[in-house]
Amino acid sequence: MAKPDPTQRISELRRLIRHHEECYYILNAPEISDEEFDRLLHELERLEADYPDLVAPDSPTQRVAGRPVEGFPTVEHLVPMLSLDNAYNDEELRAFDERVRRAAGVGDAAVAYVAELKIDGLSIALTYNDGRLVRGATRGDGVRGEDVTPNVRTIRAIPLSLRPSTGPGRPEAVEGRGAPAGRIEIRGEVYLPRASFARINKDMEDAGMPLFQNPRNTAAGTMRNLDPALVAKRGLAAFTYQIVADVAAAGDGVKTVPYRTHAETLEAMRSWGLPVERHWRRCDGIVEVAAFCTEWAEKRRTLDFDTDGVVIKVDDLALRERLGTTAKFPRWATAFKFPAQQANTRVRAIRVNVGRTGAVTPFAELEPVFLAGSTIGMATLHNAEDVARKDIREGDTVLIEKAGDVIPKVVAPILALRPPEAVPWAMPATCPVCGSALHRDEEEVVWRCENASCAARIRRSLEHFASRSAMNIEGLGESLVDQLVTRQLVRDYADIYAVTADTLAGLERMGAKSAANLVAQIERSKSNDISRLIYALGIRHVGEKAAATLARHLRTMERLLDATVEQLQTVPEIGPVVADSVRAFAAEPHNRDLIARLRKAGVKMTTELPEPVGGEPEGPLAGKTVVLTGTLKSMTREEATEALEKLGAKVAGSVSRKTTYVVHGSDAGSKLEKAQKLGVETLDEDAFLALIMERE
Ligand SMILES: [Zn+2]
Structure with missing residues (x-):
């Protein structure tokens, strides 16, 4: 059997992989499973390893090629990236249209526009040289941006090389490649799909890290990360929306883009394999534009990305030329901003929640109101200071707002509607669950119930103890914990290990089979590594990662409990805050007793994690x-x-x-x-x- 030609197979694989990247990352319509895709990629990697001469910079295996970079060089944009003027309502849209028509001198005739969804992300400029991606830069101040090419290359929606065009009026092809010749700059937006955002925050939560607030900030933070391998993992996506011709490199022939309309350029970009958001529409006159805006103000919630408005551009490129720009904005485009997703409702009551660490946080119980696709009956009020600053009172009519995937929040009370009997809200003096006095440290904004046996704290602590990244006891969730605590069957962590099928009999939604499963899960959790147990104990400031570090360095529970603050601080990554907190936990006789009971129940008190090598500081920021x-x-x-x-x-x-x-x-x-x-x-x-x- 003749050995197949590697050159041919390699180029076939590259074509196939790009095709499936497009299906998955641009069209949202995968044709093959992730495993099949990985198989193609691995085959290509193997072939390229065997024939290193055939590796090309635009091969899909080369998306993450670089090492972490030292910093981002500053680069100048070919044409300044201007921002857009805004329109907040129909009237302002019509005023924009009138300015355009007056300048165009078309009298009463309608001007054609293209309306595109405005992506809430980070603007980028992509440079392709003879069809190959050579540079990706952030907008920066509009004149100069940061060269983030290694990060841009990891975004699978962005092609490393452009495909031969089949669209109308394409630029002359490069010999043998067919992609647009010469140097062109493509403008677009990098964003984080909502699904990726949810996944990242889940990871952050599991790691005991603070959550990211919204997809936009997370995308911006990710793009400025110096390690392309990490950027690749975040799942960023991109849309492109404009072609900028390279006038600077004109030399012996000014390269202009041979299109007459913006709609044609969008079609051309799409035909080259660039991601173009597919809901754009050509509108004949401003009335159609306004209808598009109204339609998407509602429909945008069905999208997998955040959009905060519509970009409206004059379709005729020659007319654009004539309109030109002001110092700040192009005259031929504007951004319509969707009205904020806000509603009015009444605060029935302001109550507080008691968390695992005893932190007491206020929330508003609202008269249910329908907002942005769901009924809202509750909104967080963050902390007592925030309530005082906004002066939110029980009985107030308030403006509430929902932004992105963020929990609804109360913006402000509407003072004109305040009932005369409303009084300023104050944090209760005592815990609503156990009645202990609430305390607040001088420096902190958070009030706490300091009673370690508070039923609310016990419930939250038990939920944490059993959670997936702690002891991982499947089935021991909120409602079961609630029943066990209410019936005083479980008072602390150690009591969990005394639970039998008999204990569980007679609880709601607890048949013989699920009871047996739960008992088996509890039994299984006894052999967990001590790193899980240390995290599960809920020692303040000890997240999953710190727990693993403590386990690796101290090896046993005895050594952890007996370590002095100084000894703890010699453990790499463990700072004074964590060390003090571990020491305080170990010094408490109740906690010592609890550990003794867990040990007696057969819970493992040692680690299998590898011993640290030498005494080297650990963690990416060690020594800083x-x-x-x-x-x-x-x-x-x-x-x-x-x-x-x-x-x-x-x-x-x-x-x-x-x-x-x-x-x-x-x-x-x-x-x-x-x-x-x-x-x-x-x-x-x-x-x-x-x-x-x-x-x-
Ligand atoms: Zn309490």
Whole structure:
């Protein structure tokens, strides 16, 4: 049998893989399973390993080729990336149309527009040279952006090379390749699909890390990550919406794009294999545009990405040329912003929730109202300070808002509708569940119930103990925990191991079979590695990763409980906050007793994790010192400290020459100035989020 020609098979595989990438990442209509796709990719990888001469930079195996980069070089855009003027209602849309028609001198005749969904992501400029992707840059300040090519290459919706066009009026083809010749720049938007966002936040939650607020910020943070391998894992996607001709490199023949209308350019881009959001519509006149906007203000919830409006562009490219731009905006385009997803309703009551750590958080019980696809009966109020600042009172009519996938929140009370008897809300003096007095530390915004035996805390703690990333006792969820605690069958973690089929008999929704399953699950959990147990105990500031680190270094429960704060701090990645917290836990006689009972029940108290090598610091940020200043939007100071310490960084209070980074939120003061004076690297919130995402 003749050996097949590797060249031919390689090019066939590349074509097939790109075809399936398009089906999956652009058309959302996969034709083959993920396993089959991986098989194609592996076959190509094997062939390329055997014939390294045949590896090409635009091969799908080369998406993640680079090592982590040191930083992003600044690059200049060929044509400045302008932002768009906004229209917030029909009237402003009509005013835009009138300006266009006056400048075009068309009298009463309608102008054709293209309406596209506006993607809530991060703008990018892609440069293709003779059909090959050579550069991807962020918008930056519009004139200069950051060269993020290695990250852009990992986004599977973006082709590494363009396909021969079959569309009308395509530019002349490169010999033998058929892709658009010369240098062209494609503009688009990188975004995070809602499904990827949900998956990332699930991972963050499992790791005990603060959650990301919305897909846009997460996408922005990811694009600024210095490790392309990590970016590849995040599942970013992209849409492209504009071709910019390379006038700068014109030389012996100005390269203009041979299209007459914007609609044609969108079709051409699509035919080259570029991702174009498919709901765009050519509209004859502004009335049709307005109808498109109204239609999508409702329908946008059915999409897998966030859109905050519609971009409206003059379709005729020659007319665009004539209209030109102002200093800030093109005159031929505008962005219609969807009205915020808001509604009015009444606050029936303000109540508080007691969490596992005793943290007491207020929430509003609302008169149910339909908003953005679901009925809302409750909204978080974050903390007592927030309630006081907004002055939200029981009985108030309030404006509530839903943004992206975020839990609904109360924006503000409507003062004109405030009932005369409404009084300012105050945090209750005592825990609504156990009656203990609530406390708040000087520096903190969070109030706590300090009673470790509080029934609410016990319920939440037991749920945490049994959860998937802790002891992983399947079947021991919220409703069962509630019944066990209410009937006083389980009071603490150790009681779980005394549960038998008899204990469970007679509980709601608990047949003989599910009771037997649960008992088997409980039994099985006894042989879990101690790292799971350490996390399950719910020691403050000890997330999944810190628990594993403690297990690897200390090996047994005795050594963990007997370690001094100094000893704990010598463990890499364990900072003073975690060390103090572990020590406080170990010093409490109740906790010692609890551990003794778990041991007696047969719960494993040792680890199988490999011993750490040498005494080397661990974690991606080991050896780095970070100073926090100002207010971060996405997390509290405490959460940021915890996240950094888990990654091995030391968090310090003051800036010195030894400081690696100063992270600054809003209202940053003298620490930021000092950092700049000393030449210490400073990170804004996006850059900080990117840094902590390098943990994997
Ligand atoms: Zn309580």
